[in-house]
Amino acid sequence: MKLPIQLSKENPAPIYHQIEEQMKALIASGQLPAGTLLPSIRSLSKELEVSVITTRRAYQNLEYEGFIRTIQGKGTFVAEIDASLKKEVKVSAVKQAIEKAVETAIRHDYTLEEIEKMFLDVLNGLKAKGGKADE
């Protein structure tokens, strides 16, 4: 199976970390429900065009943190995770995305007040459309 993981070249975070974060998000959001068979390290490495050393590291960390588990001879599966852990991941993913947006704004020399206003503008715009983001 193909995972909707997109590595960003500009992202300064190491690749294994990017894989980890995106997998966590996919699992927490329910896009990858518990029990889903994940691609092998080798085939994910091919898809992402990275070495198995990198992918293995991401899988090992995810396994350590309890997001996935490997059954010898069968493969790696998405693990059952606590609702609290799910929530934690979701919150941290959203926060990270907002942080990134804020960083962009700072780089463009906006003050925090100005950024806050922009943020509220976006929120209000969405509210007006019925609370859904553009797909």
Place this chain on the structure above:
Amino acid sequence: MNSAAALKGVKKEIDDFRLGPIDLEIEAGFVTALVGRNGAGKSTLLKILMNLVKQNEGSVAFFGQTLDGESEDWKTKVAYMPQSYPGPLPFTGQELKKLTANWHPHWDEQWFQQMVEHFQIPLEKKFEKLSQGVQQKLKFALTVARNPQLLILDEPTSHVDIPSKKQMIDFLIDWLEQEDSRTILLATHQVEDIRKLADYLVILDDGGFLGKYDKDELTAQYKRYWIEGNLPTATVPGELERGKGVIATKCARQAEDFLRKRGITWSSAVPLELDEVISIKLMKKKNTALKS
């Protein structure tokens, strides 16, 4: 780390060409890509491993066992796909298959048939009558279906059409997935092969051994920065080139520390493409020699 193959102090002189000295370990379970310009000695290196070309100095070992010229147990565990066969062969694909299957105890007939079907290789035709691309596909299937521990491939995807190239990579991935210790060493000029398959890169430059690199670590070191404001007047660590507002380096970490210390910011940092990195490695040999 388990070693699938190892070269120790291997040297070979052919007229005025000198290969080596090469000290190289091919780790089991990984894909190592051998890159370099035409005539860098890639094929010769593979042939030395296969005991087809005999080194002047040094030794070759497979799975931890040093070869003494008489040992042959390694041969069923190592399958070699040459760039081309040594001469014309008056056989059909079917005959070549029978011949090959006879001598390789781990031959996987079902898998061979699957590859033949995918590549649509007419097995009843004489090998010589096939186009170069189809010959390549047949050679590939005849090698991979031997099901060895170590595959040594000399430019497996050259002359092959784009869909089949992808298919070849997928077949190799499938093969690797079945056992953790399966290993590939391939010489290639195709960036796509390296991107999708390789874990390690071995670079040869005019017979010289430049080194073995972890692919992701190597690419992470080569970055291009779009600098905000003025470029630093001093040379950035590992600086490769500078242009209008842009600096490229081969030591990203040190370069970033250097820029930060001087309060220089950048709007984006993008790793160089793999082919660019390899080209730089092969071009800047003299400079690095001077600097290091």
Place this chain on the structure above:
Amino acid sequence: METWKKACSLASFELKASWKSIFTFAIALVVVVMLIAPIFSEMGQQLKFFYDLMFLMIFIVLPSWLRKKEFQYQKIGEETWGAPYFIFLHQMAIPKEILLKSRFVNYYCFAIPFHVLFFVLLFIFSEARNAYSFGEYIVFSLIWICFGIYAGSLMPASDTGDVISNLRLAIYTILILLGIGGLFFFIHFILGAEGIVFWSLKAAKRWPLLASVLSVLLAIAGVKYWLHYAAKNMQKIDYFK
């Protein structure tokens, strides 16, 4: 014995692909028999020098010419000679011993039937029947068939390749030709002797047992020697192709 069996099965592969060689085989056989037949007549006595040369040709180099071009010894690199098919097999997981023996088997599959048929046809179409007893003729044939094995095995042994520059090749060829020519000239015109073919006829008549045993022993030793030579040579040659 096991390795010889496996070598035979390996050699059978190219034999199957070589069936067209049967035509060359037949033509060569007819021509050779026609050329050699007069040896037992009055006229033959005048051409001893010619027969010596012909026998060397027939028993050393001719059988390998009957093989399909793809399986023959040929130039494969700037200074490299060898049989491409041998190198192809060498790249597979075939044990060296079987690989080498298969080259020899393949050669004998051409050489021995050719030589046997040659003597059979020669017996039928020449005056040998009048000059020699059946037993004597058999011994004479055996001497040469064995010679074909211990001298002719040079050919399959050469499949493993040689590295030689064109200049050296030319010099060696000239030296070998001069050597053989000189030797024969010495035997025939200086010594005034009858030459090797007639010596072998005499040996078959006078010492049939000794000549037979000696020939068979030489054949066995010859095969061993050339196999050993080929194995050593293989370990030396660089197969760049």
